[in-house]
Amino acid sequence: MNKYYLIRASVLLTLILLVGCGGGDVSSETVDNDLDGILNHVDNCPALFNPDQADSDGDGIGDICDAPDVPDDSITSTITITGPESITDGSASTSTDSAFFLIVVKNQNGDLLGDVDLWITYPWAIPSPAAAVQLYDDDDPEDSPMKVKTDSNGAYNLRMDYLRGGGIEYTGTIQVTSGSFVGSAEFDVSAGSDSGA
Secondary structure, eight states: OHHHHHHHHHHHHHHHHHHHTTOSOOOGGGOOTTOSSSOGGGOSSTTSOOTTOOOTTOSSSOGGGSOOOOOGGGTTOEEEEESOOEEEOOOSSOEEEEEEEEEEEEOTTSOBOOSOEEEEEOTTBTTSTTOOEEEEETTEEEOSSEEEEOOTTSEEEEEEEEEESTTOOEEEEEEEEETTEEEEEEEEEEOOSSSOO
């Protein structure tokens, strides 16, 4: 089963690299940049993973790409993500571990913004075919993309359970979106000579 995940992840990464690096004449009718199973030319949010294509306001733009209701003074907001960037595990057996990330939203004055809608995605998170990562809202497992809100202090604590060891390797960007504002952070798992991170 570990070989399956590694092969599946390698195939997806190869496809991403071929499309992203101009590997041939590829039309938008054959490309799925966000790997949600919906081709770009019919995807209501082609840059973000949204296999359900939810569009609750019927404007043709997926809910994950819609601008959230945020205070007027947050027009130039910033989203920061703090947490581990890479894990190296050279052990022979596969295991699951947890990583924690602090997501903070501030306005142009540096004031923390509470009760702001956030969409969190990670390319290897469930329901991705690779299924190497599970996102959690508190202790509840959630599919990617996951919709949450910042607390009254303008923060959200993200938990990600991830596969490691057994030769498993993957790399991806945690993307946090609030309307047109995006914060991102890399999270990579590699097989190295270390016995763990």
